[in-house]
Amino acid sequence: MKYKSQKVAYWFFALSMLLLVLQIVYGFIMGFARVGMDGLHEIIPFNTARAVHTNLLVVWLLSGFMGAAYYIIPEESKRELVSVKLAYVQLISLALVGVTAIIGYHFNWWEGRKFLEIPRQLDYLVVINVLLFLGLILLTLYKAKRRTTTSIVLAMGLLFAALLYLPGMLPFDSQVMDSFFRWWVVHLWVEGVWELIMGGILSFLLIKLTGVDREVIEKWLYVIVGLTFLSGVLGTGHHYYYIGVNDIWIIVGGIFSALEPLAFLGMALFAIxxxxKGEKKHPNKLALFWTLGCAIVSFVGAGLLGFAHTLPQTNLYTHGTLVTAMHGHLAFWGAYAMIVLAMISYAMPNLTGRKIYESNRGRAAFWLSNIGMLGMTVAFGVAGVAQVYLERKFKMDFMMVQNEISIHFVTLLICATLFTVGIIFYILDFIKYGRPNDEALETAEHL
Amino acid sequence: MLSKKQARTFFLGGTMLTFLIFIALTIYSFSGEQDQANTLQLNEPIVRGKQLWEKNNCMGCHTILGEGAYYAPELTKVIDRRGKGYIKAVLMSPVSWAPNGRKMVAYGFTDAEAEDLIAFFDWIDDIDLNGFDRVVSPLAKDK
Known part of the structure; x- marks a missing residue:
């Protein structure tokens, strides 16, 4: 690493790893409940497990993004963070708010709005936390001698992500309006501004790992994030087809959603x-695996599988079925989980000075987690398609259908086990690197 | 060949243009004559029902308007399918409702709370869902 203050990133990454493990535990609780093994129902009913599972995903990804920003922004702007102490305060407060929310879910303390279950009182603390984070990042950039496109795109993504949290806090009496504006947060995050963050991190990693000229990479970064917004903003319409708003969204959402895979295709082609093109072959092969893997898997998970059920004629039957879970799992994994894991793989040798650039365990972590997640996606997909036909075409009762498709959740659990082994390997490597230290300032050669 | 400046203009221009169209369409969608959700019919029991729906995170298992967790039945058109008596019995049950082995939390709602939730479902049932209402609930009575 080049700057001491980059060390703070390690603790955000460590928090990410811890929350990822917890997320997987709650995923298993849900998986077992779906095959009838719901012995924890009285303590952790399905709705609690689900809220914890999805919210942990959001928090560990955000923690990873924040860690990435604390690593990238000093290096890109060629200066230390404006305050390391406040960055640690922000880390601790993020962890406290996250843990409080998760505990609260076990005691019916939530808002009960998909993905935005955090209770209103904690929402305000989230806003303060994010403002502190943004203050540190933006002030560092403001005081910097150099402001690169990569750092600006990353900072814009983080700023817009914070702003877009606000529509989710608006109170509505109408379920339709509530749902409509909830998608302003959820959709415009994951199919909008989070892609800016992903693009910024991807650009940073490609500059470091391939040695291709920054100007070339950053030019294409603009094109890709441009495509993201051009398709993604009006693509929000695919959530509005059948929730009780005007059918103009069927036309607008249908057209622009169909364009959304282009941004992910661009991202994959760009990375490859x-x-x-790169002449510099960076020795950190594991970081390269995760970086290229992220670009390719995100195209399949977010781009292709999203397109598979985004056309209004298809979505009429798949809306509200397990087909959505199929798309959701591979999309989040490919686009956001893998970019965080790529960033961690790149940063850890530089933060700790231990140059473990390649290992059998590291490669096994990559392949097992990806094959496991792909298997889970297929299991969700088969269950979802069967559900669509049985329930919506052949008019079978919901629970009868659930019993028919429960076998696919056995497959899902097997694949989830494979995935978990991969993640355990990754975390073992993370632990093996040890803590960040000042000696790493001198020893890092491949920045 | 595209320059970096042109690429930036494409990004900023495209984003601003699509966002403005998005805002305009949002305003259009919620203008009075486009209302498909009978918003003016919202009353206190329906709103209380929605609050109960959220307070207990029903969406964490069920789906409504096609949104939720796919673990328990879709509740759009549920009154057509099951009738108010059945729904009330489920909501007020002091033990976990598990007709097919999959357990629901035993909320043990009061009579008044159950009535509020039913008012909420009743309001949901009358929303024009652009055809989804007919697909999502094939067991509902033909309308």
Missing amino acids: NMYR
């Missing part, structure tokens, strides 16, 4: 071409 930069890798091929």
Whole structure:
């Protein structure tokens, strides 16, 4: 690493790893409940497990993004963070708010709005926390001698993510309006501004790992994030087809959603071409695996599988079925989980000075987690398609259908086990690196 | 060949243009004559029902308007399918309702709370869902 203050990133990454493990535990609780093994129902009913599972996902990804920003922004702007102490305060408060929310869910303390279950009182603390984070990042950039496109795109993504949290706090009496504006947060995060963050991190990693000229990479970064917004903003319409709003969204959402895979295709082609073009072969093969893997898997999970049920004629039957879970799992994994894991894989040798750039366990972590997640996606997909036909075409009762498709959740659990082994390997490597230290300032050669 | 400046203009221009169209369409969608949700019919029991729905995170298992967790039945058109008596019995049950082995939390709602939730479901049932209402609930009575 080049700057001492980058060390704070390690603790955000460590928090991410801890929350990822917890997220997987709650995923298993849900998986077992779906095959009838719901012995924890009285303590952790399905709705609690689900709220914890999805919210932990959001928090560990955000923690990873924040860690990435604390690592990237000093290096890109060629200066230390404006305050390391406040960054630690922000880390601790993020962890406290997250843990309080998760505990609260076990005691019916939530808002009961998909993905935005955090109770209103904690919402205000989230806002303060994010304002502190943004203050540190933006002030560092403001005081910097150099402001690169990569750092600006990353900072814009983080700023817009914070702003877009606000529509989710608006109170509505109408379920339709509530749902409509909830998607302003959820959709415009994951199919909008989070892609800016992903693009910024991807650009940083490609500059470091391939050695391709920054100007070339950053030019294409603009094109890709441009495509993201051009398709993604009006693509929000695919959530509005059948929730009780005007059918103009069927036309608008249908057209622009169909364009959304283009941004992910661009991202995949961009990463692969930069890798091929690059003359510098960075020794950190694991970081390269995760970086290229992220670009490719996100195209399949977010782009192709999203497109598979985004056309209004298809979505009429798949809306509200397990087909959505199929798309959701591979999309979040490919686009956001993998970019965080890529960033951690790149940063850890530089933060700790231990240059473990390649290992059998590291490769096994990559392949097992990806194959496991792909298997889970297929299991969700088969269950979802069967559900669509049995329930919506052949008019079978919901629970009869659930019994028919429960076998696919056995497959899901097997694949989830494979995935978990991969993640355990990854975390073992994370632990093996040890803590960040000042000696790493001198020893890092491949920045 | 595209320059970096042109690429930035494409990003900023495209984003601003689509966002403005998005805002305009949002305003259009919620203008009075486009209302498909009978918003003016919202009353206190319906709103209390929605608050109960959220307070207990019903969406964490069920789906409504096609949104939720896919673990328990879709509740759009549920009154058509099951009738108010059945729904009330489920909501007020002091033990976990598990007709097919999959357990629901035993909320043990009061009579008044159950009535509020039913008012909420009743309001949901009358929303024009652009055809989804007919697909999502094939067991509902033909309308």
